[in-house]
Amino acid sequence: MQFSFNLFSSLLLIFFIHGLVYALLLYRKGVLNETRSDKWLSLFLFLCILYICPWMTGFAGWYDTQPYRDILFYTPFQHLYFIGPVIYFYVQSLLNPSFRFGKNEWLQLVPGLLYLLYSVVMVTTDKLVLGDYYFLASGADPDFDTWYQLTGFVSMLVYFLLSFRYYQLYRKLMVQVISYADSVLFRWVRNFLLAFLVMLAFRLLFFVLGEIFDLAYKGFWWYFLFFGILFYYIAITGFANSIETKVPFRTRGNGYPHALLLLPAISDQQEAITEEAEVISVEPVLKKQSNEQLTGWKEKILEQMKVHKAYEDPELSLATVARELKTNPAVISRTINQGFEQNFNDFVNQFRIDAVKEMLDNDEHKKQTLLGIAFDCGFNSKATFNRAVKKATGLSPKEWLEKNG
DSSP states (O other): OOOOOOHHHHHHHHHHHHHHHHHHHHHHHHHHHTOHHHHHHHHHHHHHHHHHHHHHHHHTTGGGSTTHHHHHHHSOOOOHHHHHHHHHHHHHHHHOTTOOOOHHHHHHTHHHHHHHHHHHHHHIIIIIIISSOSTTTTOSOGGGOHHHHHHHHHHHHHHHHHHHHHHHHHHHHHHHHBSOHHHHSOHHHHHHHHHHHHHHHHHHHHHHHHHHSOOHHHHHHHHHHHHHHHHHHHHHHHHHOOOOOSOOEEEOGGGTTTEEEEOSSOOSOHHHHHHTOEEEESSSOSSOOOHHHHHHHHHHHHHHHHTSOGGGOTTOBHHHHHHHTTSOHHHHHHHHHHHSSSOHHHHHHHHHHHHHHHHHHTTGGGTSOHHHHHHHTTOOOHHHHHHHHHHHHSSOHHHHHHHHO
């Protein structure tokens, strides 16, 4: 097989090989650990290495030699209509264990499947029916037709926005339903989406520069180099950050921006999930309670915190408190939002901080470390404790200790 090694082809080949290795490793990890997100990220990396193939093999001499030229022309390497949906599915599978690939997800792949069908029609017509270049009479690779590049860019941008909105909703939900939200907010998802946004920004930049200047083939090579660096970063970091959340939920119809269905357990039975779901507001309370109801539930919740010290459970959740009080999570959520004007995460962490302060007043810090005290009071990590103290007091834990010690 022909492959001319030079600076341009060799650098892209390095990213191609490493991307392929990580794609295979992630897929294997997904199979062994039964993690859907690893499989979706593996597919994304595979699409990325295909994306750089035309420039890598082009500089290796394929566009100048048959039959390699026809392979590049008739084989779709840049699957622009697949990249966006795969990213969206990856984010959903990482953040939501109830995510399942179903009919709606298949529909989102229709544009990509139609482009594959279009490619089959092209090769069948030119090679098997006419025996001549009809679709490729212009002598240009159809993957780089302006209409395809523009619509593909729009598709990826739309799915980036959908993924970002999903992540924002997830963040809002977590602080409403668990007391250890900082541990599952997954900064990796934010960094992943940021890296993909940079990919889109570079694509737009080079598209504009290509219209203004004659960048030629070597000029656009720089874009593919930047693209390779970015997906290599995603491969390495994504492989190390493949832990999925254990808090299942589902968006609620037309109320998608406002409420989510909190599911008590992971299940492959969609009907069972629906029957046991609870509506949890992620925005200001949708349904107000009467003053009498509000006062009653506030007293019960405070009793759980002050008397039973529920906050000492590092995995305390809204569902746990609701179960102890023999009610549903939606009632507890509304009471905390409306009565204490806090989300569940901040509400519980305030009791934990007060407990730490009480132990400091009792000179407990002379017997054990501040972090040990924090763990005893319900915090489950140093990072969570640090952020909670900073948010509640405006001080770092060290400054706070000096002030209260």
